[in-house]
Amino acid sequence: MKPLLVLVVAAAAMPLLLPGEFYLAIATQVLVYGLFAVSVNLIAGYCGMVSLGHAAFLGISGYAFALLSVGAGWPIWAATTAALGLTSLTGAMFGLVALRTSGLSFLMITLALGQIVWGIAFRYVDLTNGENGISLPRPDGVLLHGTGLYYLCLAVTAGCMLFVTVLTRSPLGAAMQGVRDQPRRMSTLGYDVWAIRYVSYVLSALLAAASGILYMLTFRFISPHALSLTVSSEAVLMVIAGGLGTTFGPLLGAALVVLLKNVASAYTDRWPTLLGLIFLFIIVVVPEGLLPGARRLLGALKARVVAPDNIGANLTRASRIEGARQ
């Protein structure tokens, strides 16, 4: 709990330290995508079910918020509540379908479901304005300035992270991690594996919906691209880069991806290629996440530099060669 508090204080000081609006906007984006990654981490990291269709929840929430607040003229709080409710309902429905399976089949079904929702956003032009997307008008009041928006995003993201932290330390959270590691044993112990997964999935959809609202407030524009497989995959990449099933991993991963994306956009418009290369790099070189991975690589490097003739190092090398032969 304490590191979260430290992080919140540091993040709260951010607008005073950052040199300009542009950097503040990037920090805001990190919070928005960070919350989205937190939602993916809840189901993938703590419950062991990797979803490749989570952008659907971000998108449904964002579209619902935009359509209700602009199209139907609802006040913001009503549109927010309705968007969160509608997305949770969709999550509850998708969960019934996707959780008939687990593992790779779950991943494939969530991907297909996500693409179906993407197809609706793309094709159902009467409702969604198709490829042209929907814009929100300039906001008023506290959200007019970047700083107000930043603090709103910080409050929501920190609140959701606190919720996830408390949840994962609760008996339900322990049961989730038990289901992730030993589903059969948990089932033998009398836990309802399906129900635990279902609850996590719907909660995860709710968190993704919250990030969808922040997304709309931040970018004030949504198009089918927000629901695409790329966005779902970026979230999974963020979680894996930061470390699956860790508290701060998703935020760290989000910071990495958002920064890389912004830096890269200055030099090249081949972001998908770069994204793919980062995917391959992380999976092949540091599959356990950047921080633990870097620690392991540094340790290995140090061991090699300090004691090249060390018997232990030779043994590891020998066993590695043996492993490669098999």
Added chain:
Amino acid sequence: MFWINGLLNSLAFGAILFLLAVGFSLIFGLMRVANLAHGAIFMLGGYIATSMIGFGFLAAVLAAALACAAFGGLVERSLIRRLAGRELAQVLGTLGLAFIIADQCLLVWSGDPIAQPAPALLRGTVEVAGVVFPAYRLALIAIAAIALAAIWLLVERTTLGARIRAAVDDREMARAMGIPVSRLFTTVFCLGAGLAGMGGALAAPVMSVYPGLDAEMLPLALLVVILGGIGSLSGAFVGSLLIGLIYTFGQMLLPDLAYVILFLPMVVVLAARPQGLFGRHMA
């Protein structure tokens, strides 16, 4: 007339889906690898065929199939093998690869859709009992039927097929019996990628080739496999027909909601048989 034409279009689209999905299903069944680059390889096949059309249609399709098969083999040897035993890493690796392929295709072939002419021989129409059919679509259906028969013969009637079936059932035991399972993996990956490339090349005259084709086809292939059952040949066949029918008629009757309708068969099948229509239960 409306219904007969719709049926023919469904069958032709189902034929394309079959060529795409059967390779995915074989790879998954044998290696437990969900190759998410399959849609991108399909698109790559289509693009290669449009570039090779100068040498004739048949040569273009063959070139696409061979290039994609070689590429598949390379991917299996260099990436999939390195990640052996790590299901999630393999899936995400192929996903990363899919992004790279799609983006490089955009770089090479630009963002404009490329139309591919059908071969001269099949450009006309065929009249059966007073109803006019475009010849190329009939040919597509015939090719898919031939592919189905060939794959069935390969799997059920050859030594290679027997080895594949043995490795699908029990990989460790197959290895212990002296079956070169790792070479089988490469072979099946080549075969699956080659079929996807051929599918893309054959689909080009009907659908043309454009950026985003991969993301459009991949979920359809996943649906086919989820419906039919993973690793099952008959499942891929029946699933392709079903999805082809539902998608085509959905687009004709309710163009806005064609994608939503795809949701329905998945719900029904998963509710009744989570392992798919022809799938065996996998732990």
